[in-house]
Amino acid sequence: MDQVQLARASLVAIPLILLALLILPGRKAVRLPLSIILGIVVALGLAWGMKSGNLTYMMSFSTMAMIYAILSLGLNSQWGLSGHVNFGVAGFFAIGAFTSALVTTTMPIGALAAYSQQAFGLGQPFLVGVLAAGIVSAILGYLVSIPVLRLRTDFLAIATLGIAEIVRLIFQNERWLANGPQPLRGIPQPLFCLVDKPGCSWAPHWLIAWLQPLGPRDYSFVYSMIVAVILAVIYVLLERISRSPWGRVQRAVRDEENSAAMSGKPVTFYRIESFVVGSFIMGIGGAIYAHYVVSIDYSHFNPLFATFIVWVMLMLGGSGNNKGAILGAFVVWAVWTGAQSLVDLISPALSLISPDLPSRSAYFRWMLVAILLAAIVLYKPEGLIKERKRVSDFMKGSAKD
Amino acid sequence: MESAAPNDSAGLLEVRDLVKDFGGLRAIDHCSFSVQEGTITGLIGPNGAGKTTMFNVITGFFQPDAGHVFLGGGDVTSLPPNELFTKGLCRTFQIPREHESMSVLENLILVAPDQMGERFWNCWVRPGEVRRQEEEIRTRALDVLRFVDLTHVADEYAGKLSGGQKKLLELARTLMTDPKIVLLDEPAAGVNRTLMKRLSENIETLRRERGITFLLIEHDMNLVMNLCNPVIVMSEGRRLMEGRPEEVQRDPRVLEAYLGGQYAAAEG
Numbered sequence: 001m002d003q004v005q006l007a008r009a010s011l012v013a014i015p016l017i018l019l020a021l022l023i024l025p026g027r028k029a030v031r032l033p034l035s036i037i038l039g040i041v042v043a044l045g046l047a048w049g050m051k052s053g054n055l056t057y058m059m060s061f062s063t064m065a066m067i068y069a070i071l072s073l074g075l076n077s078q079w080g081l082s083g084h085v086n087f088g089v090a091g092f093f094a095i096g097a098f099t100s101a102l103v104t105t106t107m108p109i110g111a112l113a114a115y116s117q118q119a120f121g122l123g124q125p126f127l128v129g130v131l132a133a134g135i136v137s138a139i140l141g142y143l144v145s146i147p148v149l150r151l152r153t154d155f156l157a158i159a160t161l162g163i164a165e166i167v168r169l170i171f172q173n174e175r176w177l178a179n180g181p182q183p184l185r186g187i188p189q190p191l192f193c194l195v196d197k198p199g200c201s202w203a204p205h206w207l208i209a210w211l212q213p214l215g216p217r218d219y220s221f222v223y224s225m226i227v228a229v230i231l232a233v234i235y236v237l238l239e240r241i242s243r244s245p246w247g248r249v250q251r252a253v254r255d256e257e258n259s260a261a262m263s264g265k266p267v268t269f270y271r272i273e274s275f276v277v278g279s280f281i282m283g284i285g286g287a288i289y290a291h292y293v294v295s296i297d298y299s300h301f302n303p304l305f306a307t308f309i310v311w312v313m314l315m316l317g318g319s320g321n322n323k324g325a326i327l328g329a330f331v332v333w334a335v336w337t338g339a340q341s342l343v344d345l346i347s348p349a350l351s352l353i354s355p356d357l358p359s360r361s362a363y364f365r366w367m368l369v370a371i372l373l374a375a376i377v378l379y380k381p382e383g384l385i386k387e388r389k390r391v392s393d394f395m396k397g398s399a400k401d
Numbered sequence: 402m403e404s405a406a407p408n409d410s411a412g413l414l415e416v417r418d419l420v421k422d423f424g425g426l427r428a429i430d431h432c433s434f435s436v437q438e439g440t441i442t443g444l445i446g447p448n449g450a451g452k453t454t455m456f457n458v459i460t461g462f463f464q465p466d467a468g469h470v471f472l473g474g475g476d477v478t479s480l481p482p483n484e485l486f487t488k489g490l491c492r493t494f495q496i497p498r499e500h501e502s503m504s505v506l507e508n509l510i511l512v513a514p515d516q517m518g519e520r521f522w523n524c525w526v527r528p529g530e531v532r533r534q535e536e537e538i539r540t541r542a543l544d545v546l547r548f549v550d551l552t553h554v555a556d557e558y559a560g561k562l563s564g565g566q567k568k569l570l571e572l573a574r575t576l577m578t579d580p581k582i583v584l585l586d587e588p589a590a591g592v593n594r595t596l597m598k599r600l601s602e603n604i605e606t607l608r609r610e611r612g613i614t615f616l617l618i619e620h621d622m623n624l625v626m627n628l629c630n631p632v633i634v635m636s637e638g639r640r641l642m643e644g645r646p647e648e649v650q651r652d653p654r655v656l657e658a659y660l661g662g663q664y665a666a667a668e669g
Contacts, residue, residue: 237525240524240525240528241521241524241525244518244521244524244531245510245516245517245518245519245524245531245535246518246519246520246521246524248503248507248510248511249511249519251500251502251503252500252503252508252511254502255499255500255501255502255503256498256499256500256501258462258482258494258498259494259498259499259500260500260511261481261482261483261486262460262482262483262486262491262492262494263483263486263511263512263574264482264483264486264487264512264514264578265483265511265519266481266483267483273521277521387502389502389503389504389556389558390504390507391503391507392507392510392518392535394518394524394528394531394532394535395507395510395535395536395539396532396535396536396539
């Protein structure tokens with residue numbers, strides 16, 4: 001094993017440790033050391049055993065899957081907890097992405113200013129951008145929820161779909177805001193200095209020396225580590241409130257609103273709360289996406305790519321279950337990306353049938369996702385991981401003890 | 402047959418000159434009555450008399466077109482259900498509306514008022530206190546379950562209970578708080594004899610020992626005659642009469658309201 005592999009393994013280990021913590025059962029005292037050991041061992045194994053290109057691909061795959069997992073968690077706190085049919089995920093995703101982009105970039109100067117326009121550029125650090133994205137998205141969620149949450153089910157779906165389209169069209173048409181139809185470029189990559197020369201100014205010497213063999217091409221390792229940490233924080237915080245008296249009121253409202261009202265719960269207040277919490281999380285998802293792809297424009301936030309696929313993820317994984325939301329994101333993203341290689345594989349055969357079929361083969365992926373959705377709804381409507389019966393973890397034991 | 406003016410002695414719950422229209426249909430037509438503290442008052446009447454609509458107006462699900470509702474002397478007309486709950490008014494529904502995907506136990510725990518953990522930030526910053534409160538409420542919920550004899554299904558999904566058990570659960574939920582008055586909408590409909598006996602015993606015990614006032618809609622005349630005093634009769638959205646059960650049973654106007662013209666023709 002050489003230095004490069006070791007350095008990569010150290011970066012891969014962090015997401016893996018978090019994954020192990022998520023999956024392994026048992027008490028914390030046992031789980032924590034076990035997860036650390038398991039994470040490091042698997043990371044070393046991957047760095048040693050996989051081809052460098054494959055490992056890099058795996059990291060970018062899981063980064064995208066984790067971004068979707070964040071969106072799926074956001075949707076879960078709206079649909080899973082409280083029953084809001086939000087078909088406007090893309091809108092909150094877009095708001096988050098553009099907010100963080102505007103907060104972290106600086107205003108274009110010189111020749112660039114002629115090509116690129118933006119309303120402002122604050123040049124703030126990554127975490128400020130992420131937080132701002134969540135807050136702006138939550139504010140939008142709040143403003144939208146006041147009129148829109150008077151609606152239920154399919155009516156709510158149509159209204160939110162419309163709002164997401166409005167958001168997208170604003171970013172498409174308002175050049176002054178975020179460069180309109182042109183991409184907004186140069187969104188900073190956090191901790192890029194870790195894999196760049198001469199290394200981060202704040203980093204201790206041993207860290208610089210340790211990561212020294214890595215180059216800019218290895219940035220996906222750094223970023224997936226960052227995303228994993230943020231996803232873990234969101235998961236822990238959301239899980240805490242989902243399995244609490246608050247989560248219980250949300251489920252009560254979802255099941256039977258009138259009864260919840262008659263039990264003294266201000267139903268509208270709780271419905272708005274869960275919608276805002278979900279919007280906040282989706283906004284953060286948008287920010288993380290923006291810093292990952294570096295250049296964003298309106299076309300990224302169309303309903304197919306940014307709303308419906310998230311719904312499929314949540315429904316496949318298990319509505320009402322945060323673990324399910326994450327699992328669903330990984331599975332559906334694997335099907336989605338796997339379908340592309342399948343399409344590439346069969347395109348010679350397709351061209352024999354009709355010469356212009358291969359160019360349209362992209363729709364094949366959508367067909368696969370659609371079939372997957374139909375299969376879930378028909379055969380496993382509760383998803384891969386079922387919602388737990390008991391809501392509150394603050395309650396000890398069951399009725400029997 | 403105009404409804405009389407409300408009693409001079411103000412009751413715990415008072416309905417004054419209430420009107421509710423649905424389009425062209427007048428479901429409640431200048432209806433007034435009052436429920437005295439410490440009674441089990443029956444509200445009977447033929448189908449379509451406006452009893453459930455009356456409940457829905459009192460509990461804030463419908464806005465009345467005219468008239469007022471008073472609770473303990475204060476005007477509570479058109480207050481939302483959750484505010485009425487904090488003022489000590491609870492109700493059950495004709496068709497049980499349990500939270501089906503939660504356990505029976507958590508259906509009860511939900512109802513407890515002023516839970517710290519219902520503010521989500523408390524779950525992050527003060528988990529210990531939330532846990533302690535949750536434990537208190539759970540103990541109370543288990544007591545209530547024992548009272549209505551549902552302990553054996555505490556961990557079941559509420560949606561899986563039988564119709565009669567759901568009715569008991571509805572009653573149990575109102576006991577998770579300290580209500581002044583409970584409105585029961587057909588508590589015994591679809592409940593077998595044994596269960597019904599227990600239900601009426603429970604209601605009587607609660608009135609006697611905890612001083613809870615009940616207003617209940619019921620079609621089962623046995624239950625009404627045994628349990629309720631006084632009984633208010635509604636017909637076509639109006640208060641037809643009010644009296645002791647045996648008075649109501651004998652009153653020709655009540656028979657006419659229930660049986661309509663046939664009875665009138667037979668008498669005439």
